[in-house]
Amino acid sequence: MVAIFAISIPVQAEWVGDARPLMxxxxxxxxxxxxxxxxxxxxxxxxxxxxxxxxxxxxYIEDSRISEINRLAAEEPVVAGDExxxxxxxxxxxxxxxxxAFDITYDSVGQHYDFRKHQRPDAETxxxxxxxxxxxxxxxxxxxxxxxxREKGVRINxxxxxxxxxxxxxxxxxxxxGIQNAIVTAxxxxxxxxxxxxxxxxxxxxxxxxxGQVAISVPLEDEAISTSGDYERYFEEGDVRYHHIIxxxxxxxxxxxxxxxxxxxxxxxxxxxxxSVFVMGVDQGLRLIATLPDYESIVIDAxxxxxxxxxxxxxxxxxxxxxxxxx
Numbered sequence: 001m002v003a004i005f006a007i008s009i010p011v012q013a014e015w016v017g018d019a020r021p022l023m024x025x026x027x028x029x030x031x032x033x034x035x036x037x038x039x040x041x042x043x044x045x046x047x048x049x050x051x052x053x054x055x056x057x058x059x060y061i062e063d064s065r066i067s068e069i070n071r072l073a074a075e076e077p078v079v080a081g082d083e084x085x086x087x088x089x090x091x092x093x094x095x096x097x098x099x100x101a102f103d104i105t106y107d108s109v110g111q112h113y114d115f116r117k118h119q120r121p122d123a124e125t126x127x128x129x130x131x132x133x134x135x136x137x138x139x140x141x142x143x144x145x146x147x148x149x150r151e152k153g154v155r156i157n158x159x160x161x162x163x164x165x166x167x168x169x170x171x172x173x174x175x176x177x178g179i180q181n182a183i184v185t186a187x188x189x190x191x192x193x194x195x196x197x198x199x200x201x202x203x204x205x206x207x208x209x210x211x212g213q214v215a216i217s218v219p220l221e222d223e224a225i226s227t228s229g230d231y232e233r234y235f236e237e238g239d240v241r242y243h244h245i246i247x248x249x250x251x252x253x254x255x256x257x258x259x260x261x262x263x264x265x266x267x268x269x270x271x272x273x274x275x276s277v278f279v280m281g282v283d284q285g286l287r288l289i290a291t292l293p294d295y296e297s298i299v300i301d302a303x304x305x306x307x308x309x310x311x312x313x314x315x316x317x318x319x320x321x322x323x324x325x326x327x
Contacts, residue, residue, distance in 0.1 A: 018043050023054050023163060025187035025232075031174055032181040032197060042177055046170040046184060053169065056084055057162045059107065059155075069147050070107075070155045077139075077146035085145050088138070090268060091161055095135035098276040098288060103248040107157035108132035110246050118235040120242050129153065130251030159244070164226055164271025167191035188227040188274070191267045195221040206231070208258035208300055216298060216306065224267035228274040229259035245278050254279045256302050264295035273297070282307050 016039030017030035029046045033039030058064050069078045091104045109129045112121035132153040139148045163186040170184035171191045182193040183201060192201050200221050204214035208231050234243035247254040260277035262270040277285030282299050289297040289309045297309040
């Protein structure tokens with residue numbers, strides 16, 4: 001008697017992925033799976049999670065929870081929900097760490113910019129609104145899970161940390177389903193899961209003044225990388241470039257740096273730190289990174305000079321075929 005077993009043979013294993021416009025940028029997912037059909041389902045799950053988070057945290061969506069906070073928190077405490085409360089609390093912790101260089105209340109001024117229409121606030125508006133830029137004006141009640149503002153005019157915006165959270169959540173979903181090799185990217189933020197099937201991921205940092213060109217290519221495995229730059233959302237008037245990274249102290253776009261990139265184990269932190277280093281500038285920014293043993297940084301200043309944090313060495317050669325990370 002011969003026993004015959006029904007054996008399910010998977011189709012050819014391959015990379016599966018997609019890229020879609022979400023959160024005001026392009027979000028992409030690439031993963032390796034033995035069954036491409038299952039891989040495609042996981043890709044869809046990640047995009048569904050991105051949209052869920054966007055509905056919660058986008059200030060452009062009128063009925064999002066963060067929009068509700070911005071409308072009401074100066075008058076009464078607003079229940080944020082566990083997830084949003086945690087991200088706001090982490091944001092305020094990073095504000096303390098960076099001495100206010102990272103500040104989610106920047107939107108008091110930031111709301112007056114429209115980069116597509118080349119609109120910016122005048123000096124009087126900036127002077128009036130920058131008084132509301134101060135993370136210490138945001139109060140959290142841990143027991144009640146509420147957010148309140150100490151004065152009217154305060155607004156919060158998680159644009160400097162939400163995409164890092166999105167890519168971390170995407171990788172969490174893939175990891176829970178047994179994926180070992182993947183990359184999730186949202187604008188200038190990427191989270192790598194494992195390596196690229198035996199080779200490191202080669203992640204390119206964009207040349208800030210040459211679109212499509214790579215300034216530096218970095219081999220990475222199982223790590224997060226975030227880049228903040230003055231070239232994604234901006235317009236120019238004469239010799240002045242108005243971009244989306246606001247210096248909290250002045251209410252004007254930060255200057256002195258073209259891009260700041262941070263590497264580390266958590267994309268939520270790298271996202272916020274890349275903004276912080278950009279605002280702080282080369283010297284102060286790299287001094288901050290030197291105090292954080294799990295994080296490194298590469299900064300390109302306004303003259304195009306490249307600076308590396310102490311734990312990095314300048315590469316001898318560049319791989320200009322790398323995917324580019326920018327914001």
